[in-house]
Each structure stands twice: as C-alpha cells, then as structure tokens.
Amino acid sequence: MNVKRALTLSILALAASCGADPAEKAITEAYDWHDGLSLGLEGRGFANEAEPYTRLPVRFQSKVTAKVWGLSKTTIGFNARFVTDSDEVVVRWRVKPECVPIMYMSSVCCSGVDVFARTGTNVWRHINCRAPAFRSGEGELRLPWAKGDECLIYLPVRAQPLAFAVGVRKGSSFARPPAHRTDKPVVIYGTSIVNGGSASRPGLIFTSIMGRLADVEVVNLGFSGAARMELPMADLVAEIEASLYILDCEHNMSGQMARANFEPFVRRFKELRPDTPVLVCGGCTERSEPRGVELITTEVLKKLRAEDPKKWANWHFLSGVDQLPKTDDCTHDHCHPNDYGYVFMGRVYAEKILSILNGRNR
Numbered sequence: 001m002n003v004k005r006a007l008t009l010s011i012l013a014l015a016a017s018c019g020a021d022p023a024e025k026a027i028t029e030a031y032d033w034h035d036g037l038s039l040g041l042e043g044r045g046f047a048n049e050a051e052p053y054t055r056l057p058v059r060f061q062s063k064v065t066a067k068v069w070g071l072s073k074t075t076i077g078f079n080a081r082f083v084t085d086s087d088e089v090v091v092r093w094r095v096k097p098e099c100v101p102i103m104y105m106s107s108v109c110c111s112g113v114d115v116f117a118r119t120g121t122n123v124w125r126h127i128n129c130r131a132p133a134f135r136s137g138e139g140e141l142r143l144p145w146a147k148g149d150e151c152l153i154y155l156p157v158r159a160q161p162l163a164f165a166v167g168v169r170k171g172s173s174f175a176r177p178p179a180h181r182t183d184k185p186v187v188i189y190g191t192s193i194v195n196g197g198s199a200s201r202p203g204l205i206f207t208s209i210m211g212r213l214a215d216v217e218v219v220n221l222g223f224s225g226a227a228r229m230e231l232p233m234a235d236l237v238a239e240i241e242a243s244l245y246i247l248d249c250e251h252n253m254s255g256q257m258a259r260a261n262f263e264p265f266v267r268r269f270k271e272l273r274p275d276t277p278v279l280v281c282g283g284c285t286e287r288s289e290p291r292g293v294e295l296i297t298t299e300v301l302k303k304l305r306a307e308d309p310k311k312w313a314n315w316h317f318l319s320g321v322d323q324l325p326k327t328d329d330c331t332h333d334h335c336h337p338n339d340y341g342y343v344f345m346g347r348v349y350a351e352k353i354l355s356i357l358n359g360r361n362r
C-alpha cells in the first residue's frame with residue numbers, strides 16, 4: 001500500500017472515530033473530506049513520502065545534528081489554503097499525544113490548528129483555533145463559513161501530525177486558492193524564535209505573519225537552539241529553490257562560533273545560490289544596541305562586499321535592533337518574543353521582504 005493511500009485511510013478512520021455515535025456519524029457523512037496531502041500543503045520544503053508531516057527527508061538524517069533531526073519531526077509553517085462555497089468548514093487532526101507545551105508556548109501553538117479567512121483583498125481575519133485532546137491527540141474544530149471566503153489553516157508547531165483532514169458540506173465547491181506574489185517560497189533558517197518560541201498560536205509566529213502580509217509562501221527551517229550554521233546546513237537550505245533566503249541564526253551562536261562558522265557558510269551558500277537574494281538578520285533585541293554576534297557578522301559582510309561589490313549586491317542585512325519595539329513588554333525573557341513582539345517582527349520582516357523582492361533594497 002502506498003503512503004498516500006495509507007494516509008487517506010487514516011483520515012477516514014479519524015473521521016469515523018470522531019463520529020463514533022450514530023448522530024455524530026450522520027454529521028460526519030454529511031461532509032466531503034479532503035486529506036491534508038491532497039490540499040497541496042504549503043511550507044513543505046521537501047517532498048517526504050515516508051513521513052509527509054515532517055520537515056526533512058530521511059536522506060538528511062546523517063548530515064544534520066541529532067537535535068536538528070529531532071526538531072524536524074514537526075509541521076511548523078505547514079498550512080493549507082483553499083476556497084469553498086460551503087457554509088461550514090470542519091478541521092480534524094491527530095498528533096502524537098506525547099507532545100506537551102514547552103517554554104511559554106500554549107497547547108494550541110504546540111499541537112493545535114489556527115484558522116484565518118480572506119475575502120478578496122489581502123486582509124486576513126483570524127477565525128478560531130483549538131488544541132487537541134491531550135490524551136488522544138485528536139482534535140476537531142467546526143467553523144461557520146462565509147461562502148466564497150479563502151481559508152488558511154496552520155498546522156501544529158511542535159507536534160507531529162499523524163492525520164489531517166478538512167470537511168466541507170457535501171457537494172460544495174473546493175478549489176485551489178489564488179497564487180502568491182511569487183511562485184517560489186521564502187525560505188528562512190533560524191533559531192527558536194523562527195521555530196515559534198513563544199507564540200500563543202501558529203498564526204502569530206512572525207514567519208506566519210510576514211507570509212500573510214507579504215503574500216508569500218514561507219518554508220520555516222527554524223531549529224530551536226540548533227541553528228549554528230554548520231556547513232552541511234548550507235547545502236540543505238540551498239537545496240530548496242526560493243525567491244529569497246533568510247538566515248536568522250545569531251541567537252544560537254557564541255562569538256567564537258560565529259567567527260568559525262559564519263563566513264564559510266556564507267561563502268558556500270553563495271556558490272550554491274549565486275543569483276538568489278539573501279537576507280542576513282541580526283538577533284532580535286528590544287535594546288538599542290546590537291548584540292555582540294551581530295558586530296561579527298556585519299564585519300564579515302562588509303569584508304565580502306569590499307572584495308567584490310557586484311557579486312554580493314543581492315545580499316542584504318536586517319539589524320536585530322530594528323526587529324522589536326524598545327520596550328520590556330515585547331518578550332517573555334528578553335529573548336523570545338511574545339505575541340506583541342511577534343506582530344511587530346512580522347511587519348518588519350514583511351516590509352523587508354517586499355523591498356527586496358521589488359528590487360528597492362540594493
């Protein structure tokens with residue numbers, strides 16, 4: 001049995017388990033069900049047939065650290081978009097039940113789904129979110145729906161889904177959404193802050209916000225505590241064809257590590273993707289002075305540009321000082337942004353992305 005067939009059967013089993021009693025079963029049968037893989041999930045950098053609800057394929061296991069490999073078993077950044085004329089949308093999913101909230105993250109962010117709607121314009125409205133049952137790992141979210149609205153569903157940030165399905169009224173239309181601004185995604189490689197720590201829900205991580213505001217698909221390669229720019233990671237990140245790459249690793253590197261890893265990584269990445277723009281980011285801070293590692297990385301970039309200004313013209317920089325408001329209320333621990341900090345960051349990053357993609361930032 002192929003993987004897709006097995007997953008489809010898993011979805012049917014999930015729908016059946018959620019509708020065990022006769023009345024609930026009748027309700028379940030009143031919907032057309034679409035399994036997650038048939039939705040054309042966005043945010044998947046690699047096609048992984050063995051474990052589709054993970055971020056890295058098996059062939060990378062021997063090339064990355066154990067921590068990166070473990071953190072890849074999640075769906076942060078994965079989302080489904082579609083347009084339907086159904087008057088109700090039902091989301092059902094199952095995750096590995098052992099996932100528990102970490103740091104300051106809520107159970108919704110770790111294991112739940114987060115739903116947005118858009119009507120015509122590029123203004124997304126938050127609709128609802130929900131965490132699954134803790135013991136079973138199964139969740140259901142029923143949403144009254146305005147016919148014709150575009151639906152956007154973010155998958156869990158820290159849990160690995162075992163099944164994911166969307167139901168609409170039988171006979172309702174179910175269509176692909178409008179295309180994004182670019183046909184290639186924005187790929188971001190970074191720390192726990194990229195990895196969602198510590199938002200209250202998946203749609204409030206700054207990478208999710210910048211994706212909605214800039215109208216781009218985002219592939220999230222955030223690895224908490226493990227984004228250290230080892231040379232094999234340059235090959236991994238560059239393997240995904242992108243419209244823009246973002247390197248946001250400073251919070252995971254000491255000064256010594258930055259001196260050892262940053263320049264070889266950047267030079268290797270330039271060889272692999274010579275023509276694609278790259279945005280290097282300093283570690284976000286609510287203070288008015290940059291972190292020490294930022295001084296090291298900016299010196300390297302200055303050196304490279306002096307060597308060959310034309311060659312490095314499509315490499316850009318965003319200081320960590322510009323990413324957060326200057327207040328103690330924007331983080332949980334003077335490092336990980338809260339929702340207030342993430343909203344601010346999402347806007348800053350979206351503006352920078354649009355500036356680079358539109359060719360205004362040279």
